[in-house]
Amino acid sequence: MPNIISTKQFKKSxxxxxxxxxxxxxxxxxxxxxxxxxKNKIKACLEDKIIACIFFExxxxxxxxxxTAALKLGAKVISAENAGxxxxxxxxxxxxxTTRMLCSYADAVVMRHPRAGTAEAAxxxxxxxxxxxxxxxxxxxxxxxxxxxxxxxxxxxxxxxTITFVGDxxxxxxxxxxxxxxxxxxxxxxxxxxxxxxxxDSAFTNDLKNKKIKFVESENLDEVLGSTDALYMTRxxxxxxxxxxxxxxxxDSFILKVQHLKKMKxxxxxMHPLPRVNEIEIGVDADPRAAYFRQAENGxxxxxxxxxxxxGI
Numbered sequence: 533m534p535n536i537i538s539t540k541q542f543k544k545s546x547x548x549x550x551x552x553x554x555x556x557x558x559x560x561x562x563x564x565x566x567x568x569x570x571k572n573k574i575k576a577c578l579e580d581k582i583i584a585c586i587f588f589e590x591x592x593x594x595x596x597x598x599x600t601a602a603l604k605l606g607a608k609v610i611s612a613e614n615a616g617x618x619x620x621x622x623x624x625x626x627x628x629x630t631t632r633m634l635c636s637y638a639d640a641v642v643m644r645h646p647r648a649g650t651a652e653a654a655x656x657x658x659x660x661x662x663x664x665x666x667x668x669x670x671x672x673x674x675x676x677x678x679x680x681x682x683x684x685x686x687x688x689x690x691x692x693x694t695i696t697f698v699g700d701x702x703x704x705x706x707x708x709x710x711x712x713x714x715x716x717x718x719x720x721x722x723x724x725x726x727x728x729x730x731x732x733d734s735a736f737t738n739d740l741k742n743k744k745i746k747f748v749e750s751e752n753l754d755e756v757l758g759s760t761d762a763l764y765m766t767r768x769x770x771x772x773x774x775x776x777x778x779x780x781x782x783x784d785s786f787i788l789k790v791q792h793l794k795k796m797k798x799x800x801x802x803m804h805p806l807p808r809v810n811e812i813e814i815g816v817d818a819d820p821r822a823a824y825f826r827q828a829e830n831g832x833x834x835x836x837x838x839x840x841x842x843x844g845i
Contacts (some may be wrong), residue, residue, distance in 0.1 A: 533843060576607060583642065663839075683801065694761050695720065696757075697766065698814045701726045788811065803823055
């Protein structure tokens, strides 16, 4: 059964199937809600399965949506919310040994860790599917897929789009997960807006150049708003800074304000992986283009699809 470690592992055909399955999950759950909770076949997809959710970093949406996804599919859940201190990792146990134990208890393991590469290390010794729920600034495949699903729901297509990423791009695992997926589709263009301290690393941009992907790096948000189809705001991640003064220097670099909305397309979409701190003014929430809470809800349907995919259902 497949591990889900990175969006780069997927073929376009697999991505299309996952998007279609996510839409099926959404439709089934909404239909069940309208029928007053009457069960359907989706409800029993993972009956008698156990999903382990072990998170070494704080999480609200990813952890709870994976757990909810498992429950909606009929599975049971075992979890560790703050595994760095609530599991044997606190005593010095390696991620490999932790993984071996989790695989003896559960049918699939959802794991988040602050260190890049941890999910891949876990997968090397795992006997059950490992789903990467975020490993440092590296990858967050379920987030990338739910972002893709959100864009497709809005624009009804995934090609010929201009996508603008704003904020902490250096540490953005959401960007590193979404861009490879969007590159599967034709004629997409990217704007990368960040302070120079948080710009994308050269290895990433050189890869885009080699693949002849169109992109622009800038520190000017205003000049690209009018051409943007999807505006993806990101939080400056305090936890990735070794020194507080370095964080304070850049934390307010880009804030999307109500006044910016006048410059945007009427059919644009505003996204954010959440949680936000202050990079989007509260007043923006009332605009119909603000999709970040719908985006988070979409994560439930996508994670239901991913659990089924990982378990071969």
